[in-house]
Amino acid sequence: MKPAGVIIxxxxxxxxxxxxxxxxxxxxxxxxxxxxxxxxxxxxxLPPVKPTPAGEATNPQPASTQASPDVDVKTEATSDPxxxxxxxxxxxxxxxxxxxxxxxxxxxxxxxxxxxxxxxxDQQAFFVDSRRKDVYVAGHVAGAFRADMVSFKAxxxxxxxxxxxxxxxxxxxxxxxxxxxxxxxxxxxxxxxNAVYVMHDGFPGWKDAGHPVETGEGQE
Amino acid sequence: MSGTHRTRKxxxxxxxxxxxxxxxxxxxxxxxxxxxxxxxxLIAKGEGPATxxxxxxxxxxxxxxxxxxxxxxxxxxxFTTPWIEIIAGAMLILGIWTRGxxxxxxxxxxxxxxxxxxxxxxxxxxxxxxxxxxxxxCPAKVGWCNIIQNVGMLxxxxxxxxxxxxxxxxxxx
Numbered sequence: 001m002k003p004a005g006v007i008i009x010x011x012x013x014x015x016x017x018x019x020x021x022x023x024x025x026x027x028x029x030x031x032x033x034x035x036x037x038x039x040x041x042x043x044x045x046l047p048p049v050k051p052t053p054a055g056e057a058t059n060p061q062p063a064s065t066q067a068s069p070d071v072d073v074k075t076e077a078t079s080d081p082x083x084x085x086x087x088x089x090x091x092x093x094x095x096x097x098x099x100x101x102x103x104x105x106x107x108x109x110x111x112x113x114x115x116x117x118x119x120x121x122d123q124q125a126f127f128v129d130s131r132r133k134d135v136y137v138a139g140h141v142a143g144a145f146r147a148d149m150v151s152f153k154a155x156x157x158x159x160x161x162x163x164x165x166x167x168x169x170x171x172x173x174x175x176x177x178x179x180x181x182x183x184x185x186x187x188x189x190x191x192x193x194n195a196v197y198v199m200h201d202g203f204p205g206w207k208d209a210g211h212p213v214e215t216g217e218g219q220e
Numbered sequence: 221m222s223g224t225h226r227t228r229k230x231x232x233x234x235x236x237x238x239x240x241x242x243x244x245x246x247x248x249x250x251x252x253x254x255x256x257x258x259x260x261x262l263i264a265k266g267e268g269p270a271t272x273x274x275x276x277x278x279x280x281x282x283x284x285x286x287x288x289x290x291x292x293x294x295x296x297x298x299f300t301t302p303w304i305e306i307i308a309g310a311m312l313i314l315g316i317w318t319r320g321x322x323x324x325x326x327x328x329x330x331x332x333x334x335x336x337x338x339x340x341x342x343x344x345x346x347x348x349x350x351x352x353x354x355x356x357x358c359p360a361k362v363g364w365c366n367i368i369q370n371v372g373m374l375x376x377x378x379x380x381x382x383x384x385x386x387x388x389x390x391x392x393x
Contacts (some may be wrong), residue, residue, distance in 0.1 A: 007323070021302070
Protein backbone atom coordinates (compact mmCIF):
# COMPACT_ATOMS: atom_id res chain seq x y z
CA MET A 1 0.00 0.00 0.00
CA LYS A 2 1.38 3.39 -0.97
CA PRO A 3 1.58 6.19 1.59
CA ALA A 4 -1.47 7.78 -0.01
CA GLY A 5 -3.29 4.54 0.73
CA VAL A 6 -2.80 5.23 4.43
CA ILE A 7 -3.14 8.99 4.49
CA ILE A 8 -6.32 9.24 2.40
CA UNK A 9 -8.27 6.81 4.64
CA UNK A 10 -6.93 8.66 7.69
CA UNK A 11 -8.15 11.97 6.28
CA UNK A 12 -11.52 10.40 5.50
CA UNK A 13 -11.83 9.02 9.05
CA UNK A 14 -11.07 12.47 10.50
CA UNK A 15 -13.53 14.06 8.08
CA UNK A 16 -16.32 11.60 8.92
CA UNK A 17 -15.69 11.76 12.67
CA UNK A 18 -15.32 15.53 12.57
CA UNK A 19 -18.53 15.90 10.56
CA UNK A 20 -20.54 13.77 12.95
CA UNK A 21 -18.94 15.63 15.86
CA UNK A 22 -19.93 19.00 14.41
CA UNK A 23 -23.48 17.77 13.89
CA UNK A 24 -23.50 16.56 17.50
CA UNK A 25 -22.16 19.95 18.57
CA UNK A 26 -25.00 21.71 16.74
CA UNK A 27 -27.53 19.50 18.53
CA UNK A 28 -26.09 19.54 22.03
CA UNK A 29 -23.97 22.65 22.42
CA UNK A 30 -26.61 24.38 24.55
CA UNK A 31 -26.23 21.64 27.14
CA UNK A 32 -22.52 22.31 27.61
CA UNK A 33 -21.34 25.13 29.83
CA UNK A 34 -17.68 25.90 29.42
CA UNK A 35 -17.07 27.23 32.89
CA UNK A 36 -17.18 24.76 35.72
CA UNK A 37 -19.56 26.22 38.31
CA UNK A 38 -17.59 28.13 40.88
CA UNK A 39 -18.24 26.99 44.40
CA UNK A 40 -20.42 29.54 46.16
CA UNK A 41 -18.76 31.36 49.04
CA UNK A 42 -18.47 29.07 52.01
CA UNK A 43 -20.93 30.20 54.62
CA UNK A 44 -18.90 29.12 57.55
CA UNK A 45 -19.19 29.27 61.28
CA LEU A 46 -15.81 29.53 62.89
CA PRO A 47 -15.85 28.31 66.46
CA PRO A 48 -13.86 30.03 69.18
CA VAL A 49 -10.58 28.25 69.73
CA LYS A 50 -8.33 27.90 72.71
CA PRO A 51 -5.07 29.82 72.72
CA THR A 52 -2.22 27.71 71.46
CA PRO A 53 1.43 28.50 72.01
CA ALA A 54 3.38 28.90 68.83
CA GLY A 55 4.36 25.72 67.03
CA GLU A 56 2.81 23.43 69.64
CA ALA A 57 0.02 21.87 67.69
CA THR A 58 -0.47 18.46 69.17
CA ASN A 59 -3.77 16.90 68.03
CA PRO A 60 -3.14 14.08 70.51
CA GLN A 61 -5.85 11.80 69.13
CA PRO A 62 -5.33 10.24 65.74
CA ALA A 63 -7.68 11.58 63.11
CA SER A 64 -9.32 8.20 62.75
CA THR A 65 -10.81 8.61 66.23
CA GLN A 66 -11.98 12.16 65.73
CA ALA A 67 -15.31 11.13 64.28
CA SER A 68 -16.35 9.98 67.71
CA PRO A 69 -19.62 11.74 68.55
CA ASP A 70 -18.43 12.56 72.07
CA VAL A 71 -15.77 14.94 70.81
CA ASP A 72 -16.72 18.41 71.96
CA VAL A 73 -16.21 20.71 68.99
CA LYS A 74 -17.88 23.70 70.71
CA THR A 75 -19.43 25.16 67.61
CA GLU A 76 -20.58 28.54 68.81
CA ALA A 77 -22.25 30.40 66.02
CA THR A 78 -20.98 33.71 64.80
CA SER A 79 -22.21 35.42 61.71
CA ASP A 80 -18.90 36.84 60.58
CA PRO A 81 -16.23 34.25 59.95
CA UNK A 82 -13.60 36.89 59.31
CA UNK A 83 -14.33 38.57 62.61
CA UNK A 84 -14.31 35.24 64.37
CA UNK A 85 -11.07 34.29 62.72
CA UNK A 86 -9.23 37.38 63.89
CA UNK A 87 -9.13 36.47 67.59
CA UNK A 88 -7.59 33.16 66.70
CA UNK A 89 -4.62 34.85 65.17
CA UNK A 90 -4.27 37.12 68.18
CA UNK A 91 -4.86 34.50 70.83
CA UNK A 92 -2.58 32.01 69.20
CA UNK A 93 0.21 34.57 69.57
CA UNK A 94 1.94 32.82 66.76
CA UNK A 95 4.40 34.81 64.69
CA UNK A 96 4.17 34.34 60.93
CA UNK A 97 5.13 30.75 60.38
CA UNK A 98 7.10 31.35 57.23
CA UNK A 99 8.13 34.36 55.18
CA UNK A 100 5.49 33.43 52.62
CA UNK A 101 2.62 32.99 55.12
CA UNK A 102 -0.54 34.80 54.05
CA UNK A 103 -1.81 37.42 56.52
CA UNK A 104 -5.38 36.76 57.75
CA UNK A 105 -6.70 39.99 56.25
CA UNK A 106 -5.73 38.86 52.76
CA UNK A 107 -7.61 35.58 52.93
CA UNK A 108 -10.71 34.76 50.88
CA UNK A 109 -13.87 33.93 52.78
CA UNK A 110 -13.70 30.52 54.40
CA UNK A 111 -9.91 30.39 54.32
CA UNK A 112 -7.79 30.28 57.46
CA UNK A 113 -4.12 30.75 58.19
CA UNK A 114 -1.75 28.01 59.26
CA UNK A 115 -1.74 29.18 62.93
CA UNK A 116 -5.55 29.16 62.90
CA UNK A 117 -5.50 25.67 61.40
CA UNK A 118 -3.02 24.59 64.07
CA UNK A 119 -5.38 25.87 66.76
CA UNK A 120 -8.22 23.87 65.23
CA UNK A 121 -5.90 20.85 64.99
CA ASP A 122 -5.49 21.00 68.73
CA GLN A 123 -9.29 21.00 69.07
CA GLN A 124 -9.46 17.69 67.22
CA ALA A 125 -10.53 19.21 63.93
CA PHE A 126 -10.60 16.73 61.08
CA PHE A 127 -7.99 17.42 58.42
CA VAL A 128 -8.65 16.51 54.79
CA ASP A 129 -5.83 16.33 52.23
CA SER A 130 -7.19 17.05 48.74
CA ARG A 131 -3.94 16.45 46.87
CA ARG A 132 -2.89 13.57 44.62
CA LYS A 133 -2.29 10.24 46.35
CA ASP A 134 1.43 10.10 45.54
CA VAL A 135 1.93 13.57 47.01
CA TYR A 136 -0.15 12.61 50.05
CA VAL A 137 1.91 9.49 50.61
CA ALA A 138 5.11 11.56 50.44
CA GLY A 139 3.93 13.73 53.35
CA HIS A 140 0.73 15.05 54.87
CA VAL A 141 -0.67 16.59 58.03
CA ALA A 142 -0.44 13.93 60.73
CA GLY A 143 -3.76 12.11 60.93
CA ALA A 144 -5.23 13.71 57.81
CA PHE A 145 -7.51 11.70 55.58
CA ARG A 146 -7.24 12.03 51.81
CA ALA A 147 -10.14 12.97 49.56
CA ASP A 148 -9.92 14.79 46.26
CA MET A 149 -12.80 15.64 43.92
CA VAL A 150 -12.60 12.22 42.32
CA SER A 151 -13.33 10.64 45.70
CA PHE A 152 -16.79 12.24 45.61
CA LYS A 153 -17.76 11.07 42.14
CA ALA A 154 -19.56 8.01 43.40
CA UNK A 155 -21.07 9.86 46.35
CA UNK A 156 -19.49 10.78 49.66
CA UNK A 157 -16.49 8.65 50.65
CA UNK A 158 -17.26 6.14 53.40
CA UNK A 159 -15.37 8.03 56.09
CA UNK A 160 -17.26 11.23 55.26
CA UNK A 161 -20.55 9.43 55.83
CA UNK A 162 -19.36 8.37 59.28
CA UNK A 163 -18.47 11.85 60.48
CA UNK A 164 -20.81 13.88 62.67
CA UNK A 165 -22.00 16.89 60.71
CA UNK A 166 -20.89 19.27 63.46
CA UNK A 167 -17.29 18.16 63.03
CA UNK A 168 -14.82 20.91 62.18
CA UNK A 169 -13.10 20.11 58.89
CA UNK A 170 -9.93 21.73 57.56
CA UNK A 171 -9.19 21.04 53.89
CA UNK A 172 -5.86 21.77 52.30
CA UNK A 173 -3.89 21.23 49.13
CA UNK A 174 -0.62 22.82 48.06
CA UNK A 175 -1.51 26.43 48.78
CA UNK A 176 -0.79 29.09 46.18
CA UNK A 177 -2.88 28.63 43.02
CA UNK A 178 -4.15 25.22 44.07
CA UNK A 179 -7.96 25.29 44.12
CA UNK A 180 -8.63 21.61 44.80
CA UNK A 181 -9.17 22.27 48.51
CA UNK A 182 -11.79 24.90 47.68
CA UNK A 183 -13.71 22.40 45.54
CA UNK A 184 -13.48 19.63 48.12
CA UNK A 185 -14.56 22.06 50.86
CA UNK A 186 -17.57 22.94 48.73
CA UNK A 187 -18.44 19.27 48.27
CA UNK A 188 -18.14 18.71 52.02
CA UNK A 189 -20.32 21.76 52.58
CA UNK A 190 -22.88 20.27 50.21
CA UNK A 191 -22.71 17.05 52.23
CA UNK A 192 -23.99 18.90 55.26
CA UNK A 193 -20.84 20.04 57.04
CA ASN A 194 -21.03 23.69 58.03
CA ALA A 195 -17.66 24.15 59.69
CA VAL A 196 -15.40 23.54 56.71
CA TYR A 197 -12.28 25.65 56.32
CA VAL A 198 -9.57 25.87 53.72
CA MET A 199 -6.03 26.13 55.05
CA HIS A 200 -4.89 28.83 52.66
CA ASP A 201 -1.16 28.16 52.63
CA GLY A 202 -1.73 24.43 52.29
CA PHE A 203 0.64 21.67 53.26
CA PRO A 204 3.82 23.66 52.42
CA GLY A 205 2.79 26.36 54.92
CA TRP A 206 1.93 23.75 57.56
CA LYS A 207 5.20 21.90 57.11
CA ASP A 208 7.31 25.07 57.07
CA ALA A 209 5.72 26.09 60.37
CA GLY A 210 6.99 22.87 61.92
CA HIS A 211 3.60 21.33 62.66
CA PRO A 212 3.16 17.54 62.79
CA VAL A 213 3.46 15.70 59.49
CA GLU A 214 3.61 12.05 58.59
CA THR A 215 4.26 9.97 55.50
CA GLY A 216 2.72 6.81 54.14
CA GLU A 217 -0.58 5.54 52.83
CA GLY A 218 -2.67 6.99 55.64
CA GLN A 219 -6.41 6.72 55.19
CA GLU A 220 -8.87 7.68 52.49
CA MET B 221 -6.20 -18.43 -5.27
CA SER B 222 -7.74 -16.35 -7.94
CA GLY B 223 -7.26 -12.63 -7.98
CA THR B 224 -3.92 -12.79 -6.14
CA HIS B 225 -0.41 -13.43 -7.30
CA ARG B 226 2.28 -15.39 -5.54
CA THR B 227 5.58 -14.02 -4.30
CA ARG B 228 8.93 -15.72 -4.88
CA LYS B 229 8.54 -17.44 -1.50
CA UNK B 230 5.21 -18.84 -2.57
CA UNK B 231 2.97 -16.74 -0.30
CA UNK B 232 -0.07 -14.89 -1.58
CA UNK B 233 0.70 -11.17 -1.65
CA UNK B 234 -2.71 -10.59 -0.04
CA UNK B 235 -2.42 -13.22 2.69
CA UNK B 236 -1.79 -11.93 6.22
CA UNK B 237 1.79 -11.68 7.35
CA UNK B 238 2.99 -12.94 10.74
CA UNK B 239 2.88 -9.37 11.99
CA UNK B 240 -0.66 -9.18 10.61
CA UNK B 241 -1.64 -11.89 13.11
CA UNK B 242 0.44 -10.38 15.90
CA UNK B 243 -1.42 -7.12 15.35
CA UNK B 244 -4.86 -8.68 15.81
CA UNK B 245 -4.82 -8.46 19.63
CA UNK B 246 -3.17 -5.04 19.41
CA UNK B 247 -5.97 -3.83 17.14
CA UNK B 248 -8.66 -5.23 19.41
CA UNK B 249 -7.13 -3.72 22.55
CA UNK B 250 -6.24 -0.34 21.06
CA UNK B 251 -9.49 -0.01 19.12
CA UNK B 252 -11.46 -1.14 22.15
CA UNK B 253 -9.74 1.34 24.44
CA UNK B 254 -10.37 4.23 22.06
CA UNK B 255 -14.00 3.25 21.55
CA UNK B 256 -14.42 2.94 25.34
CA UNK B 257 -12.72 6.31 25.94
CA UNK B 258 -14.91 7.96 23.32
CA UNK B 259 -18.07 6.43 24.75
CA UNK B 260 -17.27 7.87 28.18
CA UNK B 261 -16.68 11.30 26.64
CA LEU B 262 -19.98 11.21 24.76
CA ILE B 263 -22.27 9.73 27.43
CA ALA B 264 -22.53 11.53 30.77
CA LYS B 265 -22.28 9.22 33.76
CA GLY B 266 -22.09 11.77 36.51
CA GLU B 267 -23.31 15.21 37.35
CA GLY B 268 -22.00 18.16 39.24
CA PRO B 269 -18.70 20.00 39.17
CA ALA B 270 -16.66 16.86 39.82
CA THR B 271 -17.61 14.93 36.71
CA UNK B 272 -15.25 14.30 33.82
CA UNK B 273 -17.69 12.23 31.76
CA UNK B 274 -19.93 13.23 28.88
CA UNK B 275 -19.43 16.34 26.74
CA UNK B 276 -19.84 18.56 29.80
CA UNK B 277 -17.13 16.82 31.78
CA UNK B 278 -14.82 16.62 28.75
CA UNK B 279 -15.25 20.34 28.04
CA UNK B 280 -14.32 21.13 31.66
CA UNK B 281 -11.33 18.81 31.35
CA UNK B 282 -10.11 20.67 28.25
CA UNK B 283 -10.64 24.02 30.01
CA UNK B 284 -8.77 22.76 33.08
CA UNK B 285 -5.70 22.21 30.89
CA UNK B 286 -5.53 26.04 30.62
CA UNK B 287 -4.55 26.15 26.96
CA UNK B 288 -6.14 29.58 26.38
CA UNK B 289 -8.26 28.13 23.57
CA UNK B 290 -11.19 30.20 22.32
CA UNK B 291 -14.60 28.87 23.31
CA UNK B 292 -15.41 27.65 19.79
CA UNK B 293 -12.21 25.58 19.75
CA UNK B 294 -13.02 24.01 23.12
CA UNK B 295 -16.55 23.15 21.97
CA UNK B 296 -15.36 21.78 18.63
CA UNK B 297 -12.69 19.63 20.32
CA UNK B 298 -15.23 18.44 22.88
CA PHE B 299 -17.50 16.95 20.24
CA THR B 300 -15.19 16.04 17.34
CA THR B 301 -12.43 14.28 19.31
CA PRO B 302 -14.60 11.48 20.72
CA TRP B 303 -16.36 10.88 17.41
CA ILE B 304 -13.02 10.60 15.59
CA GLU B 305 -11.82 8.26 18.36
CA ILE B 306 -14.88 6.02 18.16
CA ILE B 307 -14.82 5.73 14.37
CA ALA B 308 -11.07 5.09 14.23
CA GLY B 309 -11.38 2.57 17.08
CA ALA B 310 -14.24 0.71 15.38
CA MET B 311 -12.39 0.61 12.06
CA LEU B 312 -9.28 -0.71 13.77
CA ILE B 313 -11.27 -3.53 15.34
CA LEU B 314 -13.13 -4.41 12.17
CA GLY B 315 -10.14 -4.05 9.91
CA ILE B 316 -11.52 -1.37 7.62
CA TRP B 317 -8.86 1.12 6.53
CA THR B 318 -6.80 -0.48 9.28
CA ARG B 319 -3.56 1.41 8.72
CA GLY B 320 -5.36 4.72 8.18
CA UNK B 321 -7.25 4.21 11.45
CA UNK B 322 -3.95 3.45 13.20
CA UNK B 323 -2.49 6.65 11.74
CA UNK B 324 -5.41 8.69 13.12
CA UNK B 325 -5.09 7.08 16.55
CA UNK B 326 -1.32 7.58 16.50
CA UNK B 327 -1.80 11.25 15.62
CA UNK B 328 -4.30 11.70 18.44
CA UNK B 329 -1.91 10.01 20.87
CA UNK B 330 0.95 12.33 19.86
CA UNK B 331 -1.31 15.32 20.59
CA UNK B 332 -2.46 13.80 23.91
CA UNK B 333 1.13 13.09 24.99
CA UNK B 334 2.15 16.67 24.15
CA UNK B 335 -0.81 18.02 26.17
CA UNK B 336 -0.06 15.81 29.15
CA UNK B 337 3.61 16.81 29.11
CA UNK B 338 2.57 20.46 29.04
CA UNK B 339 0.27 19.87 32.04
CA UNK B 340 3.09 18.19 33.96
CA UNK B 341 5.55 20.94 33.01
CA UNK B 342 3.17 23.61 34.30
CA UNK B 343 2.47 21.62 37.46
CA UNK B 344 -1.31 21.60 37.01
CA UNK B 345 -3.22 19.27 39.31
CA UNK B 346 -6.02 18.27 36.92
CA UNK B 347 -7.93 15.18 35.89
CA UNK B 348 -6.71 13.44 32.75
CA UNK B 349 -10.24 12.86 31.48
CA UNK B 350 -8.69 10.28 29.11
CA UNK B 351 -11.51 7.82 29.75
CA UNK B 352 -14.09 10.23 31.11
CA UNK B 353 -14.74 9.43 34.77
CA UNK B 354 -13.03 6.06 34.42
CA UNK B 355 -9.36 5.60 35.13
CA UNK B 356 -8.61 1.95 34.35
CA UNK B 357 -4.81 2.05 34.39
CA CYS B 358 -3.64 5.25 36.07
CA PRO B 359 -4.68 7.62 38.86
CA ALA B 360 -7.26 10.15 37.70
CA LYS B 361 -4.86 13.06 38.05
CA VAL B 362 -2.42 13.66 35.22
CA GLY B 363 0.94 12.06 35.96
CA TRP B 364 3.73 10.10 34.33
CA CYS B 365 1.54 7.00 34.37
CA ASN B 366 -0.69 8.64 31.76
CA ILE B 367 2.33 9.46 29.59
CA ILE B 368 3.62 5.87 29.79
CA GLN B 369 0.13 4.54 29.03
CA ASN B 370 -0.14 6.73 25.93
CA VAL B 371 3.40 5.94 24.75
CA GLY B 372 2.52 2.24 24.99
CA MET B 373 -0.60 2.78 22.90
CA LEU B 374 1.41 4.87 20.42
CA UNK B 375 3.88 1.99 19.99
CA UNK B 376 0.95 -0.33 19.24
CA UNK B 377 -0.48 2.15 16.73
CA UNK B 378 2.91 2.43 14.97
CA UNK B 379 3.21 -1.37 14.80
CA UNK B 380 -0.26 -1.62 13.22
CA UNK B 381 0.52 1.21 10.81
CA UNK B 382 3.79 -0.45 9.76
CA UNK B 383 2.14 -3.80 9.05
CA UNK B 384 0.97 -4.13 5.48
CA UNK B 385 -1.09 -7.33 5.46
CA UNK B 386 -3.42 -7.58 8.43
CA UNK B 387 -5.36 -10.66 9.46
CA UNK B 388 -9.06 -10.90 10.27
CA UNK B 389 -10.11 -7.80 8.41
CA UNK B 390 -13.50 -7.02 6.93
CA UNK B 391 -11.85 -5.81 3.75
CA UNK B 392 -8.38 -5.64 2.26
CA UNK B 393 -8.60 -1.87 2.12
